Amino acid sequence: MSNAGVKVKNRPNLSVNIGGIHMKNPVATASGTFGYGPEYAPYIDLNRLGAIVVKGTTLEPRAGNPAPRLVETPAGILNSIGLQNPGVDRFIEEYLPYLAGYDLPVIVNIAGDTVEHYAILAGKLDRAHGVSGIEVNISCPNVKKGGMQFGSDPVMAAEVTRAVKGNTEKPVIVKLSPNVTSIVAVAKKVAEAGADALSMINTLLGMAIDIKTRRPVLGNVMGGLAGPSVRPVAVRAVWQVYREVDLPIIGMGGIMAAGDALEFVLAGAAAVAVGSANFVNPCATMDVLEGIEKYMIENEIQDISELVGAAQRFSL
Amino acid sequence: MSNAGVKVKNRPNLSVNIGGIHMKNPVATASGTFGYGPEYAPYIDLNRLGAIVVKGTTLEPRAGNPAPRLVETPAGILNSIGLQNPGVDRFIEEYLPYLAGYDLPVIVNIAGDTVEHYAILAGKLDRAHGVSGIEVNISCPNVKKGGMQFGSDPVMAAEVTRAVKGNTEKPVIVKLSPNVTSIVAVAKKVAEAGADALSMINTLLGMAIDIKTRRPVLGNVMGGLAGPSVRPVAVRAVWQVYREVDLPIIGMGGIMAAGDALEFVLAGAAAVAVGSANFVNPCATMDVLEGIEKYMIENEIQDISELVGAAQRFSL
Amino acid sequence: MDAGIVKQQEVAEGYFRLTVFAPAVAVAAKPGQFLHMRCGDTLDPLLRRPISIHAVNRDKGEVALLYKVVGKGTALLAQKGKGDQVNLLGPLGKGFTLPERNEKVCVVAGGIGIAPLFCLLQELTARNHSAAVFLGAATGSQLLCAGEMERCGHIVHIATDDGSAGFPGTVTGLFEKTITPGSSSVDRVYACGPRRMLKRLCEIIRLEGIPGEVSVEERMGCGVGACLSCACKTRGEGNGVAYKRVCMEGPVFPVGEVVWE
């Protein structure tokens, strides 16, 4: 912090580079919570986002899970969407072109039943125009095959990573599951396998039961827990991985406001993603962005990188 | 449900047997949230509790972790008490006799740095008058040695269980950690090793950062997350273990009211423990108990056992 | 956006009518659309709650909602009073398709299902179009808006589960009994109510070959089409089924489209 004490005259630098993806600011959207962009265009200027991460995309179209797919829990949301999506081909043809009209990195979240699926998806997206990076979802708790199984096992996680890396030149971000004994062990293996960045966390495996019907609330029984309730777990995951693995981290899980995002940055996240908060406040991404900038000005931070992992300095 | 349709005339039967511990109702207190009893005696009649589980006890006295030890998170509590306790000998001498004045099972939660510690603790408590059961804490995230490490590894968990079982005739409940890839795998090994019952969940590993000081909030950096925020994770854990392991389960994690407790019961818990809710409402245990009884009367359930795991019937 | 509360009234026990000043919403609103309401200011409850647009007064710039207190979101909403602010998104979703001038229109409402249908009736009134309304409730005191609808020239048929008013039984039972089978006494049906009621009604009118629209409910996250939470099973292309978003493609769907389970 060589500039401590020097008044910041210019606006602080918020731009970050996540494994080769240049973001004009560290605020991205979390996959599955922001559709494909147009849904939120009436509320915010998409060009102001650091990046957009679109809904999980699979090789074939998916119908998704039966309703109910969502239930509110204390300060949280349990969902079991089940990766409903039009499939990668229709995604590239019908959804991707909309985003070409904007000046922002588009990161495509992919999920497969098999390692090969991931490889094919990577290849297709590598050739697609307007894709800035691939986020590998090995942590979805809401599908029968693949998903979280890959993310639970460091060896499988590495295999998926290698398969994706082998089929694309584009930056590869691997999205980690918190439902593991050691997220650091998975992160290390994924890093060795060539990932360019990590994102964390995906949802925590959870469920709710309706005491009136005496059945699970969700059509798919179990679901993934997100929202502010999981933030302490997510911040801890970022903190642990930052100290052991030398890759940029996109932190997420319960970011509702700028202060929450800064917790992730101070723990070690180079960028953040806003998920469920969009549902509560469609301008949440912009509020987070403006709040981070304000914090930097008030605290005379010229570059966001000064804050990344700053809390680690005081650790035991 | 052979009695469906028949009006319940008598008060429903709430008593349960947890691995040999007879409880007059299924509502216990969660270790570490209810002190040693006298703290809540001004608010409720302790005799009405199904059981009391006292604070984690170690071989030697422990000072505990530096302050702050607690921070509120969204619908949750992050704590890092660090097992502050007077040690097992003083516990037996000074704290246990108070509870002898009450007619309720006393379950002592124990934690050790080594397998041997657990064995010695079990031996001492086996000989102590007024102990109805031992809860083996292999899931405390707030101590440097032992604690959660034992609970993260099925083999170690089994070893601790065997050591405790080898030194006591009293019922042994093993308390599982949710911070694992597969809680079922740990539960199975613990069952094989002779546990009489399981309790779950202990806290989720989490942390919070103060953006003003740019340091972790807790004196001990990381802590354990409890409270309503974790309930979906806890219910899911009970649900998963109930289907695979044939041991009675004490369910806990975010039970604030009777409806929450019933979620655990329907998922498969034979009894429940109320933790953080005591802080919010010192009569929480009694409110939960009364609410369960009311639900049973309204739904014409004559015995609580009819509800245990009832939601599993509708599962996929 | 934040809107100021003009009025909040308990119209029947546990049923509230909330009027907000929201001129932009009043201008844009179509019958059948909904608002996504923030009920509290803290993280519990976390999500917004969808509530149908019940009545609109474009001149005054006012929008009214009619809701039933069922859980903590609606309970918090009911605590607000005149002068308080409430945050809302909308109008959202697809509304009802208005009938042709000369069509014989039936409106079937179960319980709080009258909420969006009243807005449709208001629109019909403005067009000098009157409808036959079938209004069902558990008990007489929960029959909402009946007088107001009659004053607007609609014919109101009443059913209560406990028989305390009108036909004793379900509103679908009353509807079935009242319409003349095979005749063309009804050209179009609009309905909203509990799932079971809608399912039964759809069976009846499909048998009779009457077209219609239903407003359905599903748990919502975003309310704007982004999260895919609010899936409603519908007949897709060919013979397949597809999940449609209640918040975008609905809440109003053609009768034949919804797959009831």
Next chain:
Amino acid sequence: MDAGIVKQQEVAEGYFRLTVFAPAVAVAAKPGQFLHMRCGDTLDPLLRRPISIHAVNRDKGEVALLYKVVGKGTALLAQKGKGDQVNLLGPLGKGFTLPERNEKVCVVAGGIGIAPLFCLLQELTARNHSAAVFLGAATGSQLLCAGEMERCGHIVHIATDDGSAGFPGTVTGLFEKTITPGSSSVDRVYACGPRRMLKRLCEIIRLEGIPGEVSVEERMGCGVGACLSCACKTRGEGNGVAYKRVCMEGPVFPVGEVVWE
């Protein structure tokens, strides 16, 4: 227990005085004790908030609290008004040891630290015992209760960080400057305020050999001694340290007992 709110006033910007009707608390309360308050009705915020007993009117059965809005709990509390209910536990904790009749008493308060000390001064007044009060705040408008204390016969010395009233500087600076070193001008000190202030004050009075008591804060869970969250590092037996519970053994501790870090 639930208590009805008799009055809620903003006494300075961001500082509120809340009066509740709670006869049982009024009878039992001792200066230095606190109430554990539920600020909202939902799960966010989840925990109660400890607030000191500020003033007691036994005749009316009323208890007053003085608090500063710093986060969401206190912000919610500030939204409540006359006629609303608030849930509280207490009186909790150990209060101040009252001085001997003839002792020269100094009271040192930093900011909102005056909250519990005012209750002590009220008790002294009732015993015709007057004290020298050192009252510090960031700025003049945040000097609370000064007039009332003077009217009760206490001598009030004022310090503000920005120099807008009284001594420009810290209240400990003023205290140090005012007391005569080595003399017996002070027999006993009571203090409450930010940790840094208390630490400094304890250094000063230990040097002077003056006994005293401080009220300290720590984050609380249960408030009743069960959770061990509210640990305060204290000098234990021998030369060791031990954590004591602020909610049970405190919040008031003898000056020499607290280990400041």
